[in-house]
Amino acid sequence: MIKEFRKNRMLFLMMVPSVVYFFLLCYLPMAGTVLAFKSYRFDKGIFGSPWAGLANFEFFFRSGKALLVTSNTVLYNAAFIVSGLVLQLAVAIVIAEMGGRFIKKAAQSILLFPFFLSWVVVGAIVYNLFNYDYGYLNVLLQAMGLPQQDFYSSPGWWKYILLFFNNWKYVGYNSLIYLAAIIGIDRSLYEAAAIDGANVFQRIRRITLPLIVPTTVIMVLLSIGNIFRGNFDLFYQLVGTNGLLYDATDVIDTFVFRSLLGSQDIGMSAATGLYQSVVCFVIILITNAIVRRVQPDYSLF
Secondary structure, eight states: OHHHHHHTHHHHHHHHHHHHHHIIIIIGGGGGGGGGGBOOBTTTHHHHSOBOTTHHHHHHHTSSOHHHHHHHHHHHHHHHHHHHHHHHHHHHHHHHHOOOHHHHHHHHHHHHGGGGSOHHHHHHHHHHHHOTTTOHHHHHHHHTTOOOOOGGGOGGGHHHHHHHHHHHHHHHHHHHHHHHHHHTSOHHHHHHHHHTTOOHHHHIIIIIHHHTHHHHHHHHHHHHTTTTOOOHHHHHHHHTTOGGGHHHHOOHHHHHHHHHHHHOOHHHHHHHHHHHHHHHHHHHHHHHHHHHHHOGGGSOO
16 A cells, blocks of 8 residues: 555645545534434433434324335436436437537537526526526426416426426536546547447447446446435425425425424424435445446446
8 A cells, every 4th residue: 555655646736635524524424324323312412412313214104204205206306317317318419429629618618607697597497497487498388378287386397397307407517427438438449330330329329328337337326326325405495394395395304304493303303304314325336336247337336
């Protein structure tokens, strides 16, 4: 290890900020998971509060909403992963195949722009689009002589709305990873394929897609690792506290947030967070084991 450090000391030095960041904000706070088994008291602090056993977990599972919010979280994240993967690959391939450098840069900038908008701003955009009285869509429907749609009272619409805006925000940013993998492919492979008469679709199918499989598998594994974690900003900023939409849009994170506001029970929220983390960890272990069994070179570890 000392020999490796001496050989690559500048690389290790560049790694220090990331190590410090993850230690302070990810590993050090793990000590707080003890709250999941305690009845937290502000006067005694985390480690001085009395033990509560599994009582904090019972609150979540006896609430009557555990199965609903868990299934919503998994199904939404599964839809985000599948649709995001398809769109991100498609965007990366299209940009890579574009001829003009200016067009490539313009397309990347346009697609990347939504990523830098906060969910608060996106929530305002959604509200101004779907509001019943003066939303752009209802104004357009009214001008066309069609009946208005009360989106904020119709849960059925929201699985599509949330799916669309999640992809709208993240597709441009995540496609950069696949684009970098495509750019790293040896161009002589494409030239040889073109000489042999392969068209653009054949080159994509026979060269591009097979050679970015390792990157794709890693990205999917990392996404699956968070399949039990809902994007709190997405669901809370777009749906808010509209009780009519809870059954269709409530995920574990928003449910815990509202419960914490109502009960001030920090131990319950810690228990739910621990439940999410453990299940996510188990799922990524199982998925990685399956990938390692099928193709060891593509697994995370």
